[in-house]
Amino acid sequence: MxxxxxxxxxxxxxxxxxxxxxxxxxxxxxxxxxxxxxxxxxxxxxxxxxxxxxxxxxxxxxxxxxxxxxxxxxxxxxxxxxxxxxxxxxxxxxxxxxxxxxxxxxxxxxxxxxxxxxxxxxxxxxxxxxxxxxxxxxxxxxxxxxxxxxSNADMGDLFENLIYRFAESANDGAGQFYTPRDVVRLLVDLVYAEDTDALRDRGTVRSIYDPTVGTGGMLTVADEHLHSLNPDASIALFGQEINSRTYAICKADLLIKGQDPSNVRQGDTLVEDRFEDRRFDYVLSNPPFGTDWKAVEAEVKNEHARGGQGRFAPGLPAVGDAAMLFLLHVAAKMRDVDETGRGGRAGIVLNGSPLFNGGAGSGPSEIRGHMLENDLVEAIVALPNDMFYNTGIATYLWILTNSKSEERRGTVQLIDATALGTKMRKSIGSKRMEISDQNREDIVRAFAGTQDEEASVQVPVKTFSNRDFAYWTVAVERPLQLRFQCTPEAIAAVSEQKSLANVDGLAEALESFGDEIYLNRETFNKDLGSHLKSCGVDLSAAQRKKLWQTIGVHDETADYCRATSGKNKGEIEPDPALRDTENVPFGWGGYPKTHEALRETVEAYFDAEVKPHVHDAWIDWEKTKTGYEIPFTRQFYTYEPPRPLDEIDADLERVVGEIMTLLREVEA
Known part of the structure; x- marks a missing residue:
C-alpha cells in the first residue's frame, strides 16, 4: 500500500x-x-x-x-x-x-x-x-x-493515506481524517464480539453508521468483517461527513460497493443529524480530538434545552472540547431494543478527558451519569500511546450497548491494553505503535472473558458496578468566627474597598474609634455603629456589611457569628473561607450503592472522617451534588518503590568518577 x-x-x-x-x-x-x-x-x-x-x-x-x-x-x-x-x-x-x-x-x-x-x-x-x-x-x-x-479495503487505505499526505503537506491536522486501520479493526471486533453467533444466522440484516465517516474506512472494515462471518448477510452502510472532499471519496467508495449513495450525507453532525429519524444496529466513530464547538454553540444549546428530547439533553461539556457531544450522539443513534432483546451496539474513539473532566454537577459529569445510570457503557479499553497520526496522547475505545447480556448488566469492564502495542519499524507522523493481529485477539478475548490463564500475554481486566463510579460531593461548613480591631492596616484595607473608599469621614471615624479588640460581631457592630453616627458617617446596609467583612479576621477564640434575620435567624453562619468539600463514594462503609442511601452514607462518612478533625463542622445538605468519574489509570496503578539509597549513592559515585576522569583528560 x-x-x-x-x-x-x-x-x-x-x-x-x-x-x-x-x-x-x-x-x-x-x-x-x-x-x-x-x-x-x-x-x-x-x-x-x-x-x-x-x-x-x-x-x-x-x-x-x-x-x-x-x-x-x-x-x-x-x-x-x-x-x-x-x-x-x-x-x-x-x-x-x-x-x-x-x-x-x-x-x-x-x-x-x-x-x-x-x-x-x-x-x-x-x-x-x-x-x-x-x-x-x-x-x-x-x-x-x-x-x-x-481491494475495497486497500482502496480505503489508499484514500486515507493520500489524505494524510495532503493534510501533512498543507500542515492541516492530518489525523482528523485518518483513523489507523489497526485501531478500526480492534474497534469493530469489540463491537461485534457479543453478536458473533447471531451474525452468522441466515437472513442476517444489519445497518452500520458512522457520524464522522471521513472516507468511509470504518464502514469498509465493518462491512468486510461482517461478510467474513456471514457472506450472505445484507448490510446497509450509512455515514455523515462535514468535509466536502472526504465526503466525496466516501460516497464514491460506497457506490462502488453497491451501496445506496443517498446513505452518505454531508453536514455537521453536531448541528444537524441528517438521519434524525433513523437508528442503527451498529454505530462507529472516531471524532476529532480536542475540537471546540464554539461555531455551533447556539444550535447545540438549543437542542440541549429542547425539553429533554434532544441528543444533548443529558448535559453539555466545555465549549473547548466536543468529544462528549459525539459520545451522546453515538449513544442516541443505537437502535431501540426490540421484542427479542436485540438492540444497538456502538464503538467510539475518545481521548482521556471524557473519563474524568468536570466535577459533580458539571456537564461532563452529568453526561457520564447518563451513560452509566442507563447502563449504556459495556467496556472501555485503554490503548497504547502513540497510536494516532496527529497525537501521542492516551486514547480509549468506549464500547456501548443498550442491550447488555444478563451477566453484564449493571457493570462496566475496564481493559488496560496500554502495554500491548508493537513498535512500528517506521513511524507515520505521531504514530509509532500499532496493534498487531495477535494483540487484537488478546484484547478481544479479554473482553469476552475467554483469556487463557496459561497464555504468555495476560491483558489486565477489571469489572466494576456502574455505581462504583458515582459519588456525592458534600459541602462541609465551619462556623464564622471573627476578631475585630481597627488597626492602621485594617483602616487602610477599608480605604481600598471600592464601595467604602469615597465615604466622607469614614477613615477619620475609624481612626478615632480606637484599637479595642472585639470577639463578638454584634457587640462590635453596635459600638462602631454608634460611633459612626456620632461622627456623622451614614452607611447603607450593604456598606455596613462590607465594613465588618473587611475589618474582621478569622480567630478561633472568637464567638460564633449568628444570623440576625431571615429564616436562619439565630443559627451559626458558615465561614466561606473555611468551606471545604468531601467526595463520598456510593457504597462507602458497606452502605447500599443507591441514591436513596445518600443521608446515611454521608453521615457515617462525616462522623468517621471529618468530625474527629474538625469537631464544629457540619454538612450543608442543600449544596450536595451527585458526580460520576471513571478513574481508569488509578484502577491499574502499580506502586513501584524507590530504589535503595545505597544503590543511588553507588550510581552517583560512579558518575562523579567518570566526570573526574574526563576532566583530568581535558587538563592533560
Whole structure:
C-alpha cells in the first residue's frame, strides 16, 4: 500500500512549481477517484452502454445495471457514465483534452455527483492553464486501480493515506481524517464480539453508521468483517461527513460497493443529524480530538434545552472540547431494543478527558451519569500511546450497548491494553505503535472473558458496578468566627474597598474609634455603629456589611457569628473561607450503592472522617451534588518503590568518577 500510495503521490513532481504543496491534494484526490471508478467500470462498459441506450430513466438504468453486473462477490454497479471517454481515449485528442475530461465526468449518473464536491471542472481548467493537464492524466492512466489489483479495503487505505499526505503537506491536522486501520479493526471486533453467533444466522440484516465517516474506512472494515462471518448477510452502510472532499471519496467508495449513495450525507453532525429519524444496529466513530464547538454553540444549546428530547439533553461539556457531544450522539443513534432483546451496539474513539473532566454537577459529569445510570457503557479499553497520526496522547475505545447480556448488566469492564502495542519499524507522523493481529485477539478475548490463564500475554481486566463510579460531593461548613480591631492596616484595607473608599469621614471615624479588640460581631457592630453616627458617617446596609467583612479576621477564640434575620435567624453562619468539600463514594462503609442511601452514607462518612478533625463542622445538605468519574489509570496503578539509597549513592559515585576522569583528560 505504501508503494502504491507513493506512486500515486509521485504526480506531485509534475505539479511542483505551478502548484504549492498545499494544492497537491486538490488535484491528486479527484483523479484517484476517477481512475478507480474507471477501473471498476472497465469490464462492464458494453453492458453499461447497452442499458443506457435501452432505458432512459435513472431508476430503470440502476436496477437493470445492478442485475446485469451482479456476481457472488459483488452487489453490482449502481452508477454509470453516458460518455464514451476514458482517460486513455481523452488523451488521444490532446488539443481538446480538457473538454473531453469535462464531458467524461459530466456523463456520470446523477447519484455520482462527487466531482462537484471536488470542484473538478475548475481543477481541469487550472491544470490546462498551467500546462500540466496532459502529464497528470498520463500518470493516472497508467495506474491499475481495478478491484482485482486493489481491494475495497486497500482502496480505503489508499484514500486515507493520500489524505494524510495532503493534510501533512498543507500542515492541516492530518489525523482528523485518518483513523489507523489497526485501531478500526480492534474497534469493530469489540463491537461485534457479543453478536458473533447471531451474525452468522441466515437472513442476517444489519445497518452500520458512522457520524464522522471521513472516507468511509470504518464502514469498509465493518462491512468486510461482517461478510467474513456471514457472506450472505445484507448490510446497509450509512455515514455523515462535514468535509466536502472526504465526503466525496466516501460516497464514491460506497457506490462502488453497491451501496445506496443517498446513505452518505454531508453536514455537521453536531448541528444537524441528517438521519434524525433513523437508528442503527451498529454505530462507529472516531471524532476529532480536542475540537471546540464554539461555531455551533447556539444550535447545540438549543437542542440541549429542547425539553429533554434532544441528543444533548443529558448535559453539555466545555465549549473547548466536543468529544462528549459525539459520545451522546453515538449513544442516541443505537437502535431501540426490540421484542427479542436485540438492540444497538456502538464503538467510539475518545481521548482521556471524557473519563474524568468536570466535577459533580458539571456537564461532563452529568453526561457520564447518563451513560452509566442507563447502563449504556459495556467496556472501555485503554490503548497504547502513540497510536494516532496527529497525537501521542492516551486514547480509549468506549464500547456501548443498550442491550447488555444478563451477566453484564449493571457493570462496566475496564481493559488496560496500554502495554500491548508493537513498535512500528517506521513511524507515520505521531504514530509509532500499532496493534498487531495477535494483540487484537488478546484484547478481544479479554473482553469476552475467554483469556487463557496459561497464555504468555495476560491483558489486565477489571469489572466494576456502574455505581462504583458515582459519588456525592458534600459541602462541609465551619462556623464564622471573627476578631475585630481597627488597626492602621485594617483602616487602610477599608480605604481600598471600592464601595467604602469615597465615604466622607469614614477613615477619620475609624481612626478615632480606637484599637479595642472585639470577639463578638454584634457587640462590635453596635459600638462602631454608634460611633459612626456620632461622627456623622451614614452607611447603607450593604456598606455596613462590607465594613465588618473587611475589618474582621478569622480567630478561633472568637464567638460564633449568628444570623440576625431571615429564616436562619439565630443559627451559626458558615465561614466561606473555611468551606471545604468531601467526595463520598456510593457504597462507602458497606452502605447500599443507591441514591436513596445518600443521608446515611454521608453521615457515617462525616462522623468517621471529618468530625474527629474538625469537631464544629457540619454538612450543608442543600449544596450536595451527585458526580460520576471513571478513574481508569488509578484502577491499574502499580506502586513501584524507590530504589535503595545505597544503590543511588553507588550510581552517583560512579558518575562523579567518570566526570573526574574526563576532566583530568581535558587538563592533560
Amino acid at each position: 505504501s508503494v502504491l500510495s507513493s506512486f500515486v503521490w509521485s504526480v506531485a513532481d509534475t505539479l511542483r512549481g505551478p502548484y504549492s504543496e498545499a494544492e497537491y491534494g486538490s488535484v491528486i484526490l479527484p483523479f484517484t477517484v476517477l481512475r478507480r471508478l474507471e477501473c471498476v467500470m472497465e469490464p462492464h462498459r458494453e453492458v453499461m452502454a447497452e442499458i443506457v441506450t435501452q432505458y432512459s430513466g435513472e431508476q430503470q438504468r440502476r436496477t437493470h445495471l445492478k442485475i446485469r453486473t451482479r456476481t457472488e462477490d459483488n452487489a453490482g454497479l449502481s452508477f454509470w457514465t453516458t460518455s464514451d471517454y476514458t482517460l486513455e481515449k481523452a488523451l488521444q485528442d490532446p488539443d481538446n483534452l480538457a473538454e473531453n475530461l469535462i464531458d467524461y465526468v459530466s456523463g456520470f449518473s446523477a447519484n455520482l455527483d462527487v466531482f462537484k464536491s471536488f470542484g473538478f471542472e475548475s481543477v481541469i481548467k487550472v491544470l490546462e492553464e498551467r500546462n500540466r493537464l496532459a502529464q497528470v492524466v498520463q500518470h493516472f492512466e497508467k495506474i491499475d486501480l481495478s478491484p482485482e489489483a486493489v
